[in-house]
Amino acid sequence: MTARILIVDDQPDIRKLIRLTLQHLDDVEIQEADNGGDGWRMAQDFKPDLMLLDVMMPGELDGYQVCAKVKSDPLLKGQTKVILLTARAQKEDEEQGRKAGADAYLTKAFSPLKLLDLMDNMLGRTA
Template identity: 70%
Template sequence: MSTRILIVDDHPDIRKLIQLTLEHLEDAELHETDNGGDGWRLAQSIKPHLILLDVMMPGELDGFQVCQKIKADPALSHTKVILLTARAQQTDRALGEQVQCDAYLTKAFSPLKLLETVDTLLGRCR
């Protein structure tokens, strides 16, 4: 069974960096979109195991709102969410905790740190 991972970020270069970082994961099935509204709809459709979610995106939903919806949905509440954001203030991190994200990484993040976080959340050993 493949591990479904959803990447939601409005910057194509960040999505590409994440893809390149995660492409070495065995059995990973990567999906992506560039805004929160589509990310929410895609999450409902594919039921990912993990979502890498930007916080500041154009459109109807930001990353905090998407995370909150995912954690409140019984069909998705088990989904692990990593917030990836340039918002590094303690108040931002507190809001991440409030919406129950599983990890909070600030941009520019280390690809190695991202991979370690993904492995930890998915229960993988390296």
């Protein structure tokens, strides 16, 4: 079964790092957005199994807002897991992520191996 993954981050280097981390997997379909508004619209169309979502992004929606929208959408909330990716490592930031409905909170700079393990766990795959 192909896993649909949506990467939403305004930093091209982070999107590239994630893509490179996932490139060896042959059963994933990856799409990308560089801001929260586009990420939200893409999520509605793409219906990802997993979103890797930056918290701080320019534009109309930040990562917390996108996460809350995904988790309240009837078509996405039961299907889409959300991992928030952020440089913000304060307890209050993680709490805000939990309130938005995030399934996990990963602080940048994260280990690609840790990201893969977390994704495999969320998608029910064996590592």
